[in-house]
Amino acid sequence: MKRSAAVILLALGVWGFIAYWTSTNDCDRKVTALNNPMKAIVQCEYGGPDVLKLEEVEKPVPNDNQVLIKVRAASLNFIDAGIMRGPIPLRLMGTGLRKPTKTMLGQDVAGQVEAVGKNVTQFKPGDEVFGLARHSLAEYVCARERALVIKPANVKFEQAACGGIAALTALQGLRTGKIQPGQKVLINGASGGVGTFAVQIAKSLGAEVTAVCSTNKVDLVRSIGADHVIDYTKEDFTKSEQRYDMIYDNVGNHSRAERSRILTSNGICVLAGIGSAGVREGQLSRIGGNFTAFLASRSSRQKFQMYRTKVKQEDLAVLRDLLATGNVTPVIDRTYKLSETAEAMRYLEQGHARGKVVITVQQDEQVSLSQ
Numbered sequence: 001m002k003r004s005a006a007v008i009l010l011a012l013g014v015w016g017f018i019a020y021w022t023s024t025n026d027c028d029r030k031v032t033a034l035n036n037p038m039k040a041i042v043q044c045e046y047g048g049p050d051v052l053k054l055e056e057v058e059k060p061v062p063n064d065n066q067v068l069i070k071v072r073a074a075s076l077n078f079i080d081a082g083i084m085r086g087p088i089p090l091r092l093m094g095t096g097l098r099k100p101t102k103t104m105l106g107q108d109v110a111g112q113v114e115a116v117g118k119n120v121t122q123f124k125p126g127d128e129v130f131g132l133a134r135h136s137l138a139e140y141v142c143a144r145e146r147a148l149v150i151k152p153a154n155v156k157f158e159q160a161a162c163g164g165i166a167a168l169t170a171l172q173g174l175r176t177g178k179i180q181p182g183q184k185v186l187i188n189g190a191s192g193g194v195g196t197f198a199v200q201i202a203k204s205l206g207a208e209v210t211a212v213c214s215t216n217k218v219d220l221v222r223s224i225g226a227d228h229v230i231d232y233t234k235e236d237f238t239k240s241e242q243r244y245d246m247i248y249d250n251v252g253n254h255s256r257a258e259r260s261r262i263l264t265s266n267g268i269c270v271l272a273g274i275g276s277a278g279v280r281e282g283q284l285s286r287i288g289g290n291f292t293a294f295l296a297s298r299s300s301r302q303k304f305q306m307y308r309t310k311v312k313q314e315d316l317a318v319l320r321d322l323l324a325t326g327n328v329t330p331v332i333d334r335t336y337k338l339s340e341t342a343e344a345m346r347y348l349e350q351g352h353a354r355g356k357v358v359i360t361v362q363q364d365e366q367v368s369l370s371q
């Protein structure tokens with residue numbers, strides 16, 4: 001028995017060693033000449049924002065089911081910072097053990113359709129669209145047809161570029177919490193990328209919203225519709241006498257017991273996240289705490305609910321309508337050029353963005369490759 005375990009461990013060790021040292025990416029296969037170059041953000045190694053370089057790569061070609069988009073804007077998300085740094089759990093999940101397998105970054109996009117594959121029926125060249133497209137931190141990107149919707153004419157590209165992951169996460173999370181008009185909803189982490197959407201979407205669905213944020217964001221969350229604001233530097237929301245039908249928790253910095261205390265008897269705590277973008281201390285214990293709360297609540301009336309954001313065109317269409325009617329207005333903290341992506345990521349990783357950080361891509365502008 002002991003011998004078999006030792007053999008399995010040894011085999012795993014050898015496999016891990018080989019897998020680690022053979023983990024490679026495009027950067028190791030230098031291409032001499034590009035047929036159709038475009039500029040893109042490339043990361044050859046895992047690390048801090050300095051690993052992000054503006055380089056020339058081959059312009060992508062859409063397959064039969066894809067749409068080629070001329071990118072006008074993209075926004076940064078928590079996951080981009082994670083992919084850039086490559087914490088061990090992400091590497092084990094397939095981003096590459098030693099080096100990032102995919103060397104390009106970006107998830108959210110807004111831009112103009114340049115070409116479509118032969119099976120694409122919903123879009124044509126010239127359409128202005130937004131949604132999700134892997135590797136959108138580039139001049140051009142290919143996206144699945146069902147990951148896009150038409151951008152409303154009254155919404156700017158920079159705003160539409162915010163309507164991807166963060167907005168879907170907020171919408172789908174509030175639905176996970178079975179939000180109803182008139183309910184009392186508390187949003188912990190209300191002032192960042194996801195939180196500013198959650199506040200506005202919850203208001204548009206008729207909830208009474210209490211937003212939790214730091215002192216200098218109090219005015220911001222009030223301005224986007226929060227009915228009540230708790231400054232977490234002055235007050236612990238879990239000590240409140242108020243009871244909430246739902247806690248939408250972007251931070252996960254309180255125990256199950258503390259959160260249960262302020263939920264109604266059949267209230268739901270939606271476990272949306274673990275705080276600000278960037279790899280920081282305490283994240284693993286927040287993940288562990290959320291997971292334990294989820295499991296422990298299976299047999300109780302109060303539920304702690306996990307969920308994973310899914311790319312659904314029908315949800316993007318809901319967001320498009322909320323943007324078009326002005327019921328939701330993306331909060332843009334700062335806008336950077338594509339060549340300034342490393343600086344933008346550095347800012348996002350400080351962990352106190354007021355809404356979204358956006359990258360604009362202007363093809364007519366000559367961006368220096370040395371930056």
Ligand SMILES: NC(=O)c1ccc[n+]([C@@H]2O[C@H](COP(=O)([O-])OP(=O)(O)OC[C@H]3O[C@@H](n4cnc5c(N)ncnc54)[C@H](OP(=O)(O)O)[C@@H]3O)[C@@H](O)[C@H]2O)c1
Pocket residue numbers: 077078165166169188189190191192193194195212213214215217232250251253271272273274275276277307308309348351352353354355
């Ligand atoms: N479930 C999913 O599939 C999914 C998908 C995308 C994102 N997420 C999660 O969503 C979370 C938020 O992402 P994001 O894009 O909104 O990040 P973000 O833009 O960096 O914002 C995070 C916000 O958290 C706030 N914060 C930090 N510590 C806090 C505390 N102790 N109390 C209250 N607020 C605090 C910060 O505001 P202050 O400056 O006021 O401190 C910041 O505005 C992430 O943890 C991510 O994992 C989940």
